Amino acid sequence: MDTKSSTRPRPGRLVTAFALAVTLVASVAVAATSASAAATLTVAQALAAQDGRTATVTGYVIGQPVASTTVITSNYTADYAIAIADAAGETSTGRMLYVQVTSAYRSSFGLLTNPSLRGRQITATGTLTAYFSHGGLKSPTAMSLGGTAPSPTASPSPTSTGGPYDSTYYANAMGKTGTALRSSLHSIIRNQTKLSYSQVWDALRDTDQDPANANNVILLYTGRSQSKTRNGGGVDDWNREHVWAKSHGDFGTTTGPGTDVHHLRPTDASVNSLRGNKDFDTGGSAVAEAPGCYTDADSFEPRNAVKGDVARMIMYMAIRYEGNDGWPNLEMNNYVSNGTAPYLGRQSVLLQWHAQDPPDAFEKRRNQRIYERWQGNRNPFVDHPEWAGAIWG
CATH class of the missing domain: 2.40.50.200 (Bacterial OB-fold)
Structure with missing residues (x-):
């Protein structure tokens, strides 16, 4: 049977090992210091x-x-x-x-x-x-x-657990509620590139592209997939719908709220005309050209698949345009027939739609494209749906 011998370490070896350990610790400390010194700057x-x-x-x-x-x-x-x-x-x-x-x-x-x-x-x-x-x-x-901060190509998270833009884009809004949150979000999203009304055509061809057909856009109220080039004012053409009706605040189509792609969507021209400047509410008669939509004398109800989309566009406008940049102070309220006043309702119904129809992949992609390619700002209620309740209860 083989026997193994054990050798006691000599004092000299212990000293050498200790010196080596000290050297390694010092080297790690120097490396850590160097790495810290080389940190990427904002x-x-x-x-x-x-x-x-x-x-x-x-x-x-x-x-x-x-x-x-x-x-x-x-x-x-x-x-x-x-x-x-x-x-x-x-x-x-x-x-x-x-x-x-x-x-x-x-x-x-x-x-x-x-x-x-x-x-x-x-x-x-x-x-x-x-x-x-x-x-x-x-x-x-x-x-x-790319870089050390979140990349603009990353998909935003719609959950309250945080998203890739929270440490950068939304940093000043995190942890706030009520008027403080509202004020912070306004300061963040008002920094944007403003488009001309003619540029909106090209923007919508990008933001509302049909995921199944790159040559088409999806129309908001009808859900119809239609050629990007079939736009205009003719029968069955698609045109630029102001979801926040432009007469509610009388801002028209000039640069600003009239050209903000976060609330402009491609819609069937006839359905756009039928909706007109009506507020949003439930009920009415079925819209023949837009299955699932209903309308009466003073309100319009979109199809279920985009009810939340409509609500979040309206909430974006209420936060983005606060009356301090030359444009009217847009607000949601609980009325219909708001006319030319800078209000749009019905708030309680819009908040209900927001809850029952959370952001889907199409809406998240749209928000991302507007941020990356067109305006450089985001709709916070797509990224953080819970902020609607934190502001409006």
Whole structure:
């Protein structure tokens, strides 16, 4: 039988082992310190550190800077610079970082060549120093899509447990209720790119695309899938329905609430005309061209599949337009026949519809496309349905 011998460690070996352990701990500490020092900065942090240091910054592409206080968000003229911000819907140049795009990166990150980058998140490493006489990042050594903050391509969570935008886009609203929540959400979603009424056609072709047929859009009230090119005012054409009727506040179709895609939807032209500027409520006679819809003299009831969609669009408008930006203060109320007053009802019914028809995949995709490609802002009641109760009870 073999026997194993045991050897007692010599004192010298213990000393050596202890020294090695100390060295490893020190190395880990140094590595941790280095990793902390190399942490990716927000745009706000980068703007506060314009001292020539090398840093990595993550932000959302807003547009092309052309002057110290001017950033264009369409019709780009060159590939040499981009402006990024901590929020995709940022409109203040004071909260944007101007990033130089050198020749090595222009084919991938220049906006003239890649206009679809607008609203996308990027990470860039370079020197924090003035560019266009504005806070900037120059001479980049690395540029990539994505970053440490939630990517705009991620799907938002509709649950109260939190979503990918809570630590960034909704950071100032988290944990609030009532008037404090309302005020915070208004401050967040009012930062948006405003479209012209003609641009709404193209936006709706994207936001309301039929998931089963990329050549078609889904019409709101009828549910019909129809060619994207069959739009206009003719019989069976689709046109641009203002879900918050534009006469309720008399804002028309000019840039602002009249062109906000969060409440504009493609609808059958005849059904759009039949709905007119009626408030929303239950009951009435069946609408022949829109199965499941009903109407009477002063109200309109949409089909069950989009009742919640309608409610959340109305709630968005009530929060987005608070009367402090040149537009009327839009509010829900419990009446119908509101006429040209900036009110739309019936609030109790809309809240009921919101509860019984939660956001589906189509509505979530729509919210995402508006945020990524068109306006840079979100409908908070699609992302967080529970906020309706936190505001309106």
